[in-house]
Amino acid sequence: MNLIKKTFWDATGSKVQSGCIIAAALALAFVPKVSSDVYTPLFLSWIMAYCIMSLSWSFFSGKAGYVSLATASFYGVGMYLQAILGRELPLWTNMILAAAFAFCVGIVIGIVTLRLRGIYFTIFTFGLTLFLNKFFHWYEGTVTRTKGRMVKPYDNITVFYSLLVLFAITVIAMLLLNKSKFGLSLKCIGQNEDSAQHLGVSTTKSKVLAFALSAAPVGAVGAIMCTKAGYIDPDTAFGLNYSFFPVLMAIFGGMASTYGPIVGSVIFFVLQDYLLRKPDEIMIFGRQIVVGDMIIFGAVMVIVILAMPKGLFGTIETLIAKRRKRAQEVPEDA
Amino acid sequence: MNTFLLILINGCIQGSAYALMAMGMSTQYGVVRILNISHGEFIVIAAVTTYMLQSRTGLHPLAALAIACPIVFIISYLLHITIYRRAGRMSPNMGVFEGNAILISFGIYLIVQSLIQTNIGSAPMRYPFMMTSVNIGGVGFAAAGLFVMLIAIIICVIYTFFLSSTRLGKSIRAAAQDSQAASLHGVKINRIMALCFAIGGVLAACAGVLMSMKDQFSSTSGLGYTTIAIIIVVLGGLGSVKGAILGGFILGVVGYAVSHFIDSVFMISAFYLIILLLLIIRPKGLLGR
Numbered sequence: 001m002n003l004i005k006k007t008f009w010d011a012t013g014s015k016v017q018s019g020c021i022i023a024a025a026l027a028l029a030f031v032p033k034v035s036s037d038v039y040t041p042l043f044l045s046w047i048m049a050y051c052i053m054s055l056s057w058s059f060f061s062g063k064a065g066y067v068s069l070a071t072a073s074f075y076g077v078g079m080y081l082q083a084i085l086g087r088e089l090p091l092w093t094n095m096i097l098a099a100a101f102a103f104c105v106g107i108v109i110g111i112v113t114l115r116l117r118g119i120y121f122t123i124f125t126f127g128l129t130l131f132l133n134k135f136f137h138w139y140e141g142t143v144t145r146t147k148g149r150m151v152k153p154y155d156n157i158t159v160f161y162s163l164l165v166l167f168a169i170t171v172i173a174m175l176l177l178n179k180s181k182f183g184l185s186l187k188c189i190g191q192n193e194d195s196a197q198h199l200g201v202s203t204t205k206s207k208v209l210a211f212a213l214s215a216a217p218v219g220a221v222g223a224i225m226c227t228k229a230g231y232i233d234p235d236t237a238f239g240l241n242y243s244f245f246p247v248l249m250a251i252f253g254g255m256a257s258t259y260g261p262i263v264g265s266v267i268f269f270v271l272q273d274y275l276l277r278k279p280d281e282i283m284i285f286g287r288q289i290v291v292g293d294m295i296i297f298g299a300v301m302v303i304v305i306l307a308m309p310k311g312l313f314g315t316i317e318t319l320i321a322k323r324r325k326r327a328q329e330v331p332e333d334a
Numbered sequence: 335m336n337t338f339l340l341i342l343i344n345g346c347i348q349g350s351a352y353a354l355m356a357m358g359m360s361t362q363y364g365v366v367r368i369l370n371i372s373h374g375e376f377i378v379i380a381a382v383t384t385y386m387l388q389s390r391t392g393l394h395p396l397a398a399l400a401i402a403c404p405i406v407f408i409i410s411y412l413l414h415i416t417i418y419r420r421a422g423r424m425s426p427n428m429g430v431f432e433g434n435a436i437l438i439s440f441g442i443y444l445i446v447q448s449l450i451q452t453n454i455g456s457a458p459m460r461y462p463f464m465m466t467s468v469n470i471g472g473v474g475f476a477a478a479g480l481f482v483m484l485i486a487i488i489i490c491v492i493y494t495f496f497l498s499s500t501r502l503g504k505s506i507r508a509a510a511q512d513s514q515a516a517s518l519h520g521v522k523i524n525r526i527m528a529l530c531f532a533i534g535g536v537l538a539a540c541a542g543v544l545m546s547m548k549d550q551f552s553s554t555s556g557l558g559y560t561t562i563a564i565i566i567v568v569l570g571g572l573g574s575v576k577g578a579i580l581g582g583f584i585l586g587v588v589g590y591a592v593s594h595f596i597d598s599v600f601m602i603s604a605f606y607l608i609i610l611l612l613l614i615i616r617p618k619g620l621l622g623r
Binding site for chain 2: 065069112113116119120122123124127130131135137138240244247248251294297300301302306309
């Protein structure tokens with residue numbers, strides 16, 4: 001108990017922060033008890049799922065500066081693991097197994113690709129998702145001769161609490177890792193890889209380990225969210241959106257702080273949910289044109305990257321810094 | 335021998351279309367540093383335009399080049415001067431810009447893709463064109479495919495000639511090598527960048543028109559084209575146009591051989607394996623510098 005307390009203390013740093021985290025976790029934990037709506041826990045589960053994915057993305061890519069588009073691969077791997085083992089094993093073992101499996105996949109991919117720099121890594125991870133998609137299509141077409149798989153369903157409450165536990169573990173682990181020597185060496189790689197090497201950071205090892213660590217929670221999320229899908233096939237499991245949305249959410253929130261990706265995910269998921277349910281036809285030049293939610297989503301994506309390169313947190317920070325500077329300057333003039 | 339001929343010529347037919355797709359992407363990446371994920375959508379736009387023209391007015395599909403190319407040129411040019419140029423100005427260094435450009439192009443992919451899909455539908459499209467077959471060495475080949483290969487090779491030759499011998503082509507190559515030095519020597523770098531992005535789009539449009547003559551396509555096939563183009567560009571060497579042409583033909587032949595001997599589902603997997611090996615052995619690609 002003491003050890004847990006100490007780790008938690010180390011991770012959060014200040015009393016206000018740790019208080020806020022505990023309060024938020026408790027409030028979240030009581031939501032299913034209070035709310036009578038069946039949809040609320042599921043809605044919150046999806047938000048947490050995206051939070052975990054964008055957090056783990058920003059842990060590796062945000063720091064080390066390698067844009068990874070492999071999130072969907074790990075998510076899909078976790079999904080398929082749950083779909084295959086779901087009938088034999090309970091959910092929590094599958095979560096651990098999926099995390100371990102995604103970790104191993106991350107190690108292998110990391111060893112192969114992380115010697116490459118910059119754009120090659122992005123291309124490779126982008127292709128990986130498509131490759132796994134095609135591979136599973138082939139596997140289902142010729143080996144098992146099925147189209148997709150049925151998944152054993154779990155109720156919303158179980159899914160909600162599993163994700164809450166995973167979310168808490170991920171946040172604390174990220175906070176701890178950010179302050180550790182390992183996190184610092186990753187940041188160093190992101191700023192200048194050559195100088196990092198000269199300073200004695202073993203760059204390839206750190207990169208591979210960080211990449212694999214960022215893969216593990218995503219695999220577990222895949223295993224959990226799979227149970228809500230009911231039926232999965234390669235296209236739902238390895239959808240490209242799962243690669244790009246976490247990236248967008250992390251960038252939108254801002255990667256300088258651990259809380260940035262969380263804020264970004266919440267805002268973006270609510271937006272996406274709203275767009276999915278709104279009427280989607282507008283009139284242009286007297287002709288009816290169907291505007292799917294993806295059109296607005298794409299536009300938002302472009303605008304966010306153009307208008308807020310530092311993310312919400314970064315923009316707010318610069319604003320505050322400017323205001324402070326102005327406040328300091330005023331007395332000098334007077 | 336017959337099988338060999340079959341695979342070689344059919345592979346080259348496929349490869350010539352691939353080469354066109356990849357040339358556009360290679361130009362866009364090599365000069366402007368944008369790995370354009372919406373590239374395949376412009377191929378689809380051109381293909382759909384051709385389909386509409388052909389089925390409504392009965393024009394020869396090649397005539398669609400005169401309509402699709404300007405449309406895509408203008409869209410791409412506007413995209414660059416409004417969006418990508420701004421992103422470039424904001425990014426502190428090239429690495430950040432490349433990352434942002436990929437994300438922006440994915441956003442544009444989402445927009446264009448769902449615009450096409452929601453307004454046209456995702457039914458497969460195909461129109462009849464040159465339905466005869468030509469006998470070469472005892473094997474029959476689709477006349478449409480050979481026609482497509484001929485036109486594609488002509489376009490490749492014209493484009494490489496344009497790059498190597500005209501003044502504009504030389505300034506494009508200068509900008510690709512070192513944009514700062516080029517701008518110091520009087521190359522109007524912003525104009526060249528936008529122009530290159532638009533030329534990449536035009537090549538995509540050419541590929542789309544030609545692809546529609548010989549293959550079935552639908553509004554969702556854009557991402558598949560993008561993937562193949564990316565693989566070829568990596569195979570040939572990022573930014574190398576000649577590498578893109580070579581890579582296109584190699585992948586065409588390999589892809590046809592794989593689908594002939596094993597299964598066409600394996601095609602992308604085989605491409606991916608090639609890339610995997612290449613990235614380990616020679617990361618800069620076949621003709622990369």
